Amino acid sequence: xxxxxxPAGGVVARGVVARILPRSAVDxxxxxxxxxxxxxxxxxxxxxxxxxxxxxxxxxxxxPACPSGALTARPAAGPxxxxxxxxxxxxxxxxxxxxxxxxxxxxxxxxxxxxxxxEVLASxxxxxxxxxxxxxxxxxxxxxxxxxxxxxxxxRAAGLPGLxxxxxSTDYAALPALVEAAEGFMLDVKAWDEDEHRALTGASNxxxxxxxRFLAAAGKLYEVRTVVVPGRFDAxxxxxxxxxxxxxxxxxxxxxxxRFRPQGVRARWRGLPVPDDDTMAAxxxxxxxxxxxxxxxx
Amino acid sequence: MSASLSVITDRSLTYQQKVAALAKVGEETVRPLSxxxxxxxxxxxxxxxxxFEGSAPYRPRYVVPDYERxxxxxxxxxxxxxxxxxxxxxxxxLVLYRHVPSITTFPVYLGDLDALLEPFVRDEAEARKAIGxxxxxxxxxxxDSFCHADIGPDATTAGRLILELSREQKNAVPNLSLxxxxxxxxxxxxxxxxxxxxxxxxxxxxxxxxxxxxxxAMGLGDYAIASCYNGxxxxxxxxxxxxxxxxxxxxxxxxxxxxxxxxxxxAVGRQLSYMDERVRFLVDESGFFESSFLVAExxxxxxxxxxxxxxxxxxxxxxxxxxxxxxxxxxxxxDAKTDALALSIVxxxxxxxxxxxxxxxxxxxxxxxxxxxxxxxxDRGVSPGCRVPIGEEPELVEHIIQSAPFHRYFPSGIGxxxxxxxxxxxxxxxxxxxxxxxxxxxxxxxxxxxADADVVRITGYLVKRSEIARLxxxxxxxxxxxxxxxxxxxxxxxxxxxxxx
Numbered sequence: 001x002x003x004x005x006x007p008a009g010g011v012v013a014r015g016v017v018a019r020i021l022p023r024s025a026v027d028x029x030x031x032x033x034x035x036x037x038x039x040x041x042x043x044x045x046x047x048x049x050x051x052x053x054x055x056x057x058x059x060x061x062x063x064p065a066c067p068s069g070a071l072t073a074r075p076a077a078g079p080x081x082x083x084x085x086x087x088x089x090x091x092x093x094x095x096x097x098x099x100x101x102x103x104x105x106x107x108x109x110x111x112x113x114x115x116x117x118x119e120v121l122a123s124x125x126x127x128x129x130x131x132x133x134x135x136x137x138x139x140x141x142x143x144x145x146x147x148x149x150x151x152x153x154x155x156r157a158a159g160l161p162g163l164x165x166x167x168x169s170t171d172y173a174a175l176p177a178l179v180e181a182a183e184g185f186m187l188d189v190k191a192w193d194e195d196e197h198r199a200l201t202g203a204s205n206x207x208x209x210x211x212x213r214f215l216a217a218a219g220k221l222y223e224v225r226t227v228v229v230p231g232r233f234d235a236x237x238x239x240x241x242x243x244x245x246x247x248x249x250x251x252x253x254x255x256x257x258x259r260f261r262p263q264g265v266r267a268r269w270r271g272l273p274v275p276d277d278d279t280m281a282a283x284x285x286x287x288x289x290x291x292x293x294x295x296x297x298x
Numbered sequence: 299m300s301a302s303l304s305v306i307t308d309r310s311l312t313y314q315q316k317v318a319a320l321a322k323v324g325e326e327t328v329r330p331l332s333x334x335x336x337x338x339x340x341x342x343x344x345x346x347x348x349x350f351e352g353s354a355p356y357r358p359r360y361v362v363p364d365y366e367r368x369x370x371x372x373x374x375x376x377x378x379x380x381x382x383x384x385x386x387x388x389x390x391x392l393v394l395y396r397h398v399p400s401i402t403t404f405p406v407y408l409g410d411l412d413a414l415l416e417p418f419v420r421d422e423a424e425a426r427k428a429i430g431x432x433x434x435x436x437x438x439x440x441x442d443s444f445c446h447a448d449i450g451p452d453a454t455t456a457g458r459l460i461l462e463l464s465r466e467q468k469n470a471v472p473n474l475s476l477x478x479x480x481x482x483x484x485x486x487x488x489x490x491x492x493x494x495x496x497x498x499x500x501x502x503x504x505x506x507x508x509x510x511x512x513x514x515a516m517g518l519g520d521y522a523i524a525s526c527y528n529g530x531x532x533x534x535x536x537x538x539x540x541x542x543x544x545x546x547x548x549x550x551x552x553x554x555x556x557x558x559x560x561x562x563x564x565a566v567g568r569q570l571s572y573m574d575e576r577v578r579f580l581v582d583e584s585g586f587f588e589s590s591f592l593v594a595e596x597x598x599x600x601x602x603x604x605x606x607x608x609x610x611x612x613x614x615x616x617x618x619x620x621x622x623x624x625x626x627x628x629x630x631x632x633d634a635k636t637d638a639l640a641l642s643i644v645x646x647x648x649x650x651x652x653x654x655x656x657x658x659x660x661x662x663x664x665x666x667x668x669x670x671x672x673x674x675x676x677d678r679g680v681s682p683g684c685r686v687p688i689g690e691e692p693e694l695v696e697h698i699i700q701s702a703p704f705h706r707y708f709p710s711g712i713g714x715x716x717x718x719x720x721x722x723x724x725x726x727x728x729x730x731x732x733x734x735x736x737x738x739x740x741x742x743x744x745x746x747x748x749a750d751a752d753v754v755r756i757t758g759y760l761v762k763r764s765e766i767a768r769l770x771x772x773x774x775x776x777x778x779x780x781x782x783x784x785x786x787x788x789x790x791x792x793x794x795x796x797x798x799x
Contacts, residue, residue, distance in 0.1 A: 022695075023694075023695065025721075025722060025725045025728040025799060026721075026724075026725065029725065029727050030725065030727035030728050030730070030731045031727075031728045031731040031732065031735075126695065126699055127695050129734070129735040129738045129739065130695050130698075130731055130734075130735030130736075131731060131735075132727060132731050296724075298724075
């Protein structure tokens with residue numbers, strides 16, 4: 001049973017949105033609005049937005065850290081509020097200083113909000129005429145499939161086709177309506193060897209590799225990405241096998257090789273090694289030699 | 299030292315630049331125009347300025363030949379048959395360029411080159427060689443970056459070759475516009491144009507539907523983009539361009555009401571009368587339209603000539619008046635009230651200009667066309683046309699939406715320039731999205747370049763940074779526009795534009 005934008009019961013799917021970037025030139029072709037959903041099932045060493053990993057539990061620890069009075073806590077009851085508090089974030093008072101997420105011990109953010117697809121699109125306002133489409137990212141957007149599908153359907157209807165930026169942990173073969181509604185997918189293959197992948201992300205890569213083959217064969221793969229961290233996994237193996245999977249399926253997807261950068265990474269992982277130009281060039285050459293149509297190094 | 303001797307002994311000028319400068323010195327020895335003292339006072343104060351057009355107009359400022367007709371009929375005066383292949387076509391154009399008059403001595407419009415050359419593109423390799431040499435000849439012999447060529451809106455092999463060769467050659471000349479129509483211009487062609495713009499600062503994007511519909515409605519026929527970004531009637535042009543410096547005008551008023559009710563209408567009226575006098579001399583006395591072979595052969599027609607009412611420094615004018623209003627209004631580009639005041643100033647000017655008729659010119663019923671002038675190199679603290687001052691530019695989309703309402707007033711040219719981070723080159727479709735969004739909001743013309751390009755757009759024209767460096771180190775530059783660009787870099791800070799990602 002797949003999710004529907006408006007299910008039979010008439011309930012509109014709502015999602016937990018970490019933030020919306022109204023315009024980006026680096027999240028797919030053209031200008032795109034990027035919708036970051038809150039919550040992720042991977043714990044990548046090099047995660048660049050760790051505050052989007054967990055859902056807020058309303059513990060209230062971030063409230064004293066806020067310098068602008070944008071965060072308030074009031075008493076609340078119920079199983080969803082184990083700390084007995086209800087946090088409110090006032091966007092109009094927020095100065096985007098990052099103090100709240102720095103204070104959070106749970107890789108979360110008090111600024112994530114629950115929205116419908118229509119509300120997400122309405123929030124884009126006057127930027128809409130300047131966009132090629134939207135990109136739904138995260139966190140991991142595949143963890144909210146009903147909302148993701150409703151957002152893709154609504155966005156496409158509004159003339160803004162949607163790309164899905166995903167770690168591939170969700171079985172997209174089981175979500176044909178979602179796949180149909182997406183313009184394409186940008187899929188991470190973080191490591192080919194499963195043990196190395198677990199060490200890097202805390203999770204298996206079996207679903208991601210299955211998605212690589214499924215989405216490539218379905219013609220829905222826009223881009224595959226691998227972040228290169230020297231010494232943490234066999235990058236040559238990964239690049240070679242990903243390239244072969246792309247070529248075997250006749251996919252026109254491009255392969256983006258991303259140099260690890262310490263900016264924005266949690267403190268304990270900022271010392272991971274950064275690959276040099278030769279390493280990146282050799283991996284790009286490997287992918288090209290395997291026959292990948294377009295290889296991008298960033 | 300006399301004016302002519304100082305030109306003759308100037309070691310920074312090439313021989314050709316000296317010849318052009320001496321022609322100006324010669325022209326200034328006669329003063330046949332009748333100018334009333336009040337108007338002359340406004341000229342002396344820098345409020346009304348004819349942009350170095352000279353004291354005795356002997357040719358229209360901007361001439362826009364009907365090159366399509368030239369390709370069909372050749373030229374009896376020049377002894378040219380209609381061209382039959384790509385070599386004859388490019389050679390014929392180069393010959394004609396030498397004989398197109400203008401304020402700069404160089405032609406300001408080189409034709410819709412893709413449409414002109416496409417019929418002769420039979421073998422792509424041969425066409426590439428011919429068009430490559432053609433573009434090279436233009437850059438090395440038409441040494442002025444107000445020389446402007448157009449391509450589009452339809453994709454052609456010739457158009458693609460012009461883009462690819464522009465990218466390879468990285469020359470400042472010609473200036474280049476893509477007439478862009480989302481219904482006619484294919485995405486891949488437009489994205490190639492965007493990628494080229496991010497490499498070599500050209501082409502710019504002209505809103506084809508807007509220009510075409512307006513020129514049709516004004517009875518001006520097909521349009522061309524010439525010089526900086528001037529929309530002009532093909533087969534005609536503009537007799538003169540005189541600009542009003544609004545930044546210099548507003549301090550002459552006691553406040554907003556005095557400006558709108560007395561100072562502005564008076565100055566607009568005097569600028570119109572000065573333009574009338576320049577047109578009178580050119581049309582009635584200079585003999586241009588009776589003696590040019592371009593007229594005799596139908597390559598230009600007097601009834602396609604108008605004249606351009608220019609303005610500059612709207613931002614400074616609006617900021618000045620807003621600050622004196624006591625309303626607490628903020629800066630132009632950031633405050634809705636100040637923007638509305640600026641729009642009302644433009645609207646007032648447009649209504650006075652629109653109700654003025656000059657009997658000598660039939661084009662557009664004798665009405666002049668409005669033009670947002672990009673400034674001259676000596677301007678300080680005067681922003682081009684209706685632009686937001688450099689250093690105060692809003693976020694990109696907000697900037698475009700702020701600017702768009704002004705664009706509809708200026709059929710003979712207005713445009714915004716945006717500088718991008720070099721990383722923008724990785725995603726040229728982004729620029730196309732900006733263009734499409736802007737045009738959907740009514741934007742007329744948009745230019746872009748990447749911050750690391752050698753060729754940069756100064757205000758409306760292109761200059762190579764490496765040529766400025768050559769001039770600064772005491773050498774000469776082939777292009778006369780390099781010196782203008784150097785001064786504008788110093789006076790207007792054009793290399794400090796906000797970088798867009």
